[in-house]
Amino acid sequence: MKKYVTFLVIFFNLLSLSITAQTIEQWSRFEASFSYEHSGNPFTEVALSGTFIHKDTTLTVKGFYDGNHTYKLRFMPILPGDWYFKTSSNIKALRGKSGSFKCTVATTITDGPVEVADTFHFKYKNGGYYFPFGTTLYAWSHMTDSLRKITLKNLKKAGFNKVRMCVLPKRYGTAGILPEHYPFKLKNTHTDKAGKTVYNWDFSHFNPVFFQQLEERILELDALGIQADLILFHPYDEGIWGFDQMPAAVDKQYLEYTLARIASFKNVWWSLANEWAYLDTKSIQDWDALIKTTKENDPYNHLISIHGPTAVYYDYTMPELTHVSIQDEAPVLNSVGTATLRRVYKKPIVLDEVGYEGNLPSRWGQLSGEALTHRIWNGVIAGGYVTHGEVIDSGDPDNIVWANGGELKGESWKAVKFLKELITDDLGPLHMADISRDIETATNGKGDYLIYFGEQERGEWAFSLPKKNGELDKLKEGIEYEATIIDASNGTQTLVSERFVTASAGRYRMKDVADKKITLPKKPYLAIRLRPIK
Amino acid sequence: MKKYVTFLVIFFNLLSLSITAQTIEQWSRFEASFSYEHSGNPFTEVALSGTFIHKDTTLTVKGFYDGNHTYKLRFMPILPGDWYFKTSSNIKALRGKSGSFKCTVATTITDGPVEVADTFHFKYKNGGYYFPFGTTLYAWSHMTDSLRKITLKNLKKAGFNKVRMCVLPKRYGTAGILPEHYPFKLKNTHTDKAGKTVYNWDFSHFNPVFFQQLEERILELDALGIQADLILFHPYDEGIWGFDQMPAAVDKQYLEYTLARIASFKNVWWSLANEWAYLDTKSIQDWDALIKTTKENDPYNHLISIHGPTAVYYDYTMPELTHVSIQDEAPVLNSVGTATLRRVYKKPIVLDEVGYEGNLPSRWGQLSGEALTHRIWNGVIAGGYVTHGEVIDSGDPDNIVWANGGELKGESWKAVKFLKELITDDLGPLHMADISRDIETATNGKGDYLIYFGEQERGEWAFSLPKKNGELDKLKEGIEYEATIIDASNGTQTLVSERFVTASAGRYRMKDVADKKITLPKKPYLAIRLRPIK
Structure with a gap:
């Protein structure tokens, strides 16, 4: 040697x-x-x-x-x-x-590709934690220059640090804007009997300009500290271009070419598909093979997952899949689902698509800002991560953030920004303190707690913490705590004037020595954050 | 040929x-x-x-x-x-x-070994559904003849159709009764310095009488239509006999001998262990090997699973494991956890140990009968199965049903009997009608619904069903329904005098044509059962 x-x-x-x-x-x-x-x-x-x-x-x-x-x-x-x-x-x-x-040597610890840390969380390769608080902008990169500029301004304003985005052009619902560039060389088009344009691609020739544009977008995101969660296949082609049903050899070639170009970009994640089960020409075996191709063509081991339709789970125990990326609403109706998924998979749990803040006729796009924020909190206190998304139609159905990007019009992005800062700058990674029993109390293992009451409208909370502290040392008597009441849906914090000191109250819980209570303003989506006084 | x-x-x-x-x-x-x-x-x-x-x-x-x-x-x-x-x-x-x-030819359809059916459920090999409504009696087979007779009488009275029971003797907590027979030949005993009896086994010689006794117990259960879920290893030895830390070769020989004797009994299931992670001399690789040995020595493919401590999940995607056997309380606090586990594993979900009805100092043994019944209902409406258990100490800590068998003293066994009959004789296998969204409404796919309100204390329920019906045909307009109010905790049913007819009420739900409501007696643990009039 x-x-x-x-x-x-x-x-x-x-x-x-x-x-x-x-x-x-x-x-x-x-x-x-x-x-x-x-x-x-x-x-x-x-x-x-x-x-x-x-x-x-x-x-x-x-x-x-x-x-x-x-x-x-x-x-x-x-x-x-x-x-x-x-x-x-x-x-x-x-x-x-x-x-x-x-x-x-890289100069900051919050730099470099993101990888799995502590089984359930993420870190930059330089050592700092990375907490995914992302949003969905499926086709933003295929939009006009002016719209993309607005999108980037909004991403910066909201502080999102991940974007779920499609590599291939998307055609879905009303999002009818045609992209300027396509990934393959267009041989010709013709109009069929029904008046529909038929595209005739030369799948043996890629269109480098398409990929150069994509690379510019990835760099723009990186400049804002945003991870690009690249969706490599998706079913939103609607029979227009046929990119959702290319031959297996073309799929493979497309992955190899894309990864040869893009794997060296530090801020990319691979999402093999969005709603994979709707790509009905591909079998599970096909997906397994495409996941393996992706892994084999990435010398840097970027994060890899695959995302299904509502409540359709891939086999996330597959070793190539670094984390779980699930579409399912029920698991974030409280903390139980996310906590259960952690136990099953022993990998980071990312819930992408738990419903969107919006006003669409489809119920997946009808959540209030508060309801979406609530779901994001439920996932986060259980030690998972939940993606934001906005589908507010304010008159132009071709311009909805989740598909095209643009101006954020909702309320939840502000609440998500608050939660992101609370976790990133203050609490760090969370998990349930008393696993399987207490579904409200999250701990960071360093003495801090975040207790989330969700939809309960409480008039008071008697100070009470579980003695169990996840896998960590049990809570001790005589610890002094400062408490803050948090309103999750509008991101406000109110310091409680009194302090609290832990006292044993039986086998499983700690109360305050004087059994003090905190008065709460009887509204939903409240949390209490407890900070030990050192 | x-x-x-x-x-x-x-x-x-x-x-x-x-x-x-x-x-x-x-x-x-x-x-x-x-x-x-x-x-x-x-x-x-x-x-x-x-x-x-x-x-x-x-x-x-x-x-x-x-x-x-x-x-x-x-x-x-x-x-x-x-x-x-x-x-x-x-x-x-x-x-x-x-x-x-x-x-x-076997004469009844509810006969023969039990196997997995319809991905999430169980059937007898002769074709009839088998719905596990079991209880836990870890060491009942090692008890005195008179106590065992009482146990059998109680099993018959309660109608349980599965018993979780240990093959090897159990020593745990206060259950201090010593078994009459042991699985191996006893070479000798001596008393150590601390006054403790040390058993010296000849692991190369089994004790046939021990196994003959076990076989008699299995036959007694079969005579009552009860499946014996045989726990092959467990950690409740407490350093008395050392059966929890035998050499790997002895473990294998013990499995081979046990299966040579018992695999031909139609009513056995193999549970590789109870709380496997507490058997700290065995690694995951050891367990994988023991699971494979069990599978290889069973020409009849009896059901196989393995059960962990609270919230510790084995890799149940392992093909040899026919179903999931989990100890976890949170997943049955409502229907979400069990429904999520179904999506993950695509196997029957059996929640063994979700807490016990009892009065023990440990919180796992402190549930009221109503609370345990509630958890069992949550699992069952989500299309899973939940095991009953009773740990009521009424003065003799050496005589608690979950360990020793004996007289059932609680309330939940009656409610479980009611639910068992409702599912077995009437509804059949259930699943959530509107997956991921409606966490109350279970369907049997044949037009019947069971809507469980859990801890909510409702004064009324406006007739409303999801149009979605699991993976089955959507609910149609104009279907007439008869409704029954069920009190889950005491197993009573009250027929509602009015009838209801489905009418479209938007994109996702069906209401009654006259928007009728059912008045409810404002108490927890109520359900509504809807039966279509044909």
């Missing part, structure tokens, strides 16, 4: 004579371009890969054709230090190309 | 000359005994198996040593018709023995 390192050092030294080494930060993107004019199909006939060598590790990544006789290799350095690369190809002109660059 | 059949027919005819063919009913037990005096260890050195041949199938089963120089082969005929068998053995005297018997 030592010999090998020595050899590499010599190599690097030799290279430094001829190449001015680029310097990039860890988790940013290195790109090398190569020109070559291929007489045949550059997408299917030219194979290019690069082996990236660091003194401690080696990764091989696939290159891709980016149009204009240009082939590219992209790479995200996973370690700081000197990196050297060399290309392989079936084409002589692309073979044996080499180069090097220097990678510096 | 035809030739083979002809050959067999000749064989049978030849046999019939010398042997008077026994006649037994399908799913009952055929037993053949062979005498042989072995000079070494008859348990470990003598291998015996029998191949049972029917014109349509062949099964090989292991024999066992039953003491007194007697070796036995037991077999449960899975098909009616003529059966022929022949033995194999490493001992010449036991080799090549043969015989035959006639198997007649």
Whole structure:
């Protein structure tokens, strides 16, 4: 091994004579371009890969054709230090190309790709926790420049840190805007007997411009600290383009090409599909294969999941799936469902689509802001994560945030911003303190509690905490607490003037030494946050 | 194939000359005994198996040593018709023995082993549904003859059709009665420095009497139509006998011997363990191996599961596990948890241990009869099954039903009997009508509904049903319904004098044409049962 390192050092030294080494930060993107004019199909006939060598590790990544006789290799350095690369190809002109660059240590802990942490949560690879408080904007990236600018402004305002978005164009309900670019080369179109436009694609040729645009969107999100949860397949094609029923070989090629281009972007997650079961030309075996293809083509191990229709669960025990991404409303009607899902899967539980704040005729799009916020709280106190979404039709059915992006018009985004800050800046990851019994009391394991009363309208709360504290040390007597009353639906906090001190009250609970109570304003969606005085 | 059949027919005819063919009913037990005096260890050195041949199938089963120089082969005929068998053995005297018997068709549809049906439910192999309404009697089979008689009388009175029971003796809490027999040969005992009796077992010799006694208990249960959910390992040994930490090879041998004896009993289920995670000398890999050993030694594919401590879930997606057997209270606080578990596992959900009706100092043993009944209802309306249990200490802590059996003193057994009859004789298997949204309304898919209000104290219920009917045809307009108000906790039914007729009331629900309401007596644990008038 030592010999090998020595050899590499010599190599690097030799290279430094001829190449001015680029310097990039860890988790940013290195790109090398190569020109070559291929007489045949550059997408299917030219194979290019690069082996990236660091003194401690080696990764091989696939290159891709980016149009204009240009082939590219992209790479995200996973370690700081000197990196050297060399290309392989079936084409002589692309073979044996080499180069090097220097990678510096990332400067913040809330940077780098996101990965699973502590079984049920997420962290940036640089060490800081990442708490997903995202929203859904299926087709925002295919909208006009001006609408996208509004979307980005709203994402910034709301503080969302994840966006669920489709790679392939979406056609659903009233969202009738046609995208400017498509992922494949359009051979021609014709009009059928019913007057419908029929698209005739050349699936053997990708359209690099489509992907370049997508990459710009991912970078725009990254600039705002937002993870792009990329939905790779979806059923919202409605027989327009046929991207929902491409042959299996095209699906695979599309994944390989997309990942060769995009896996080096640090802020991407892979969602194999939205509502996978509605893509009725694909079987579970097909999905398993596509999940494996995704995993195999991602040298960086980005997060992977797959999302089903209401109450249709994939087998999330599959090792390639890093987390659970479920559409189901009942599990967030209180904390029980999410807590149960944690016990089952022993992976992070993300509930994407639990209903939307909106005014659509469909009941999944009829929640009040308060009702959606309530569901998000139920998931979060149980130690899961729940995605926001807004479907408010204010006169233009072609312009609804969940599909197209644009201006947020609802109330829940403000409440979600409040909850995000409460968790991110203050409490940290939560779980139920007294598993299986107390369905209101969440703990962060460091002495802080968040007790959520949901729809109950209480006039008071007698101070009472379970002795159990999840898997952590039991609560002790004599701990002094400061209490804050939180109104979850409007994100206000009121400090309670009195303090509380724990006293044993039997085998399972702690009361206040003087059995003090907190008076509550008899309304739903209240919580109490308890902070130990140190 | 035809030739083979002809050959067999000749064989049978030849046999019939010398042997008077026994006649037994399908799913009952055929037993053949062979005498042989072995000079070494008859348990470990003598291998015996029998191949049972029917014109349509062949099964090989292991024999066992039953003491007194007697070796036995037991077999449960899975098909009616003529059966022929022949033995194999490493001992010449036991080799090549043969015989035959006639198997007649089972006479009732609620007979035969129980298997999974319709993904989430159970049926007898003869075709009738089996709905588990069981109780827990961990150590009842190790109690005195007189106590066991009382237990059986009470099981009959309560109508329970399943008993969770330990094969190995149990030592837990105050249940200090020592069993008369043990599964292994006792070499000797001695008293240690602390005055404790130390048992020294010969794990290479089973004690046939122990197993004969167990078999008698299983037959007694069968006579009452009760399934024996046999717990093969448990952690309630408390360092007395060491059966909770036997070497892996002994565990395997114990399973093989037990199954050779008992797999031919039609009313057995295998529960690999109770609270498996507390058996701390065994890893998940050990449990996986023991589950596979059980499966391999059961030619009849009896139901298999494994039961954990509170909120600790095994990987129930494992194909060998036929159903889910969970200890968790939160999932039955309403219907959501059980419904969620169905979506995850796509197997029958059995919630064993959701708390007990009782008065113990431990909170798992402090539920009122109403509270336990409520939990059982929550599981059942969601299409799962929940086990009853009673831990009422009425002065003799060594005599608590859940451990020792005896007289039922609580209230919930009566309510469970009522619910069992409602499901078994009337409604059939249930599931939520409007999955993920309506958490109160269960349907049997044939027009009947059971709407359970749980802890809500309602003064009235406006007739309203979801249009969705699970995976089945949507509810239609103009269906006339008869309604009954059920008090779940005391098992009373009151017919409502008015009738109701469905009328569309928007996109998702059906109301009564005249928007009729049912007046309710403002108390918890009420349900409404709707029966279509045909």
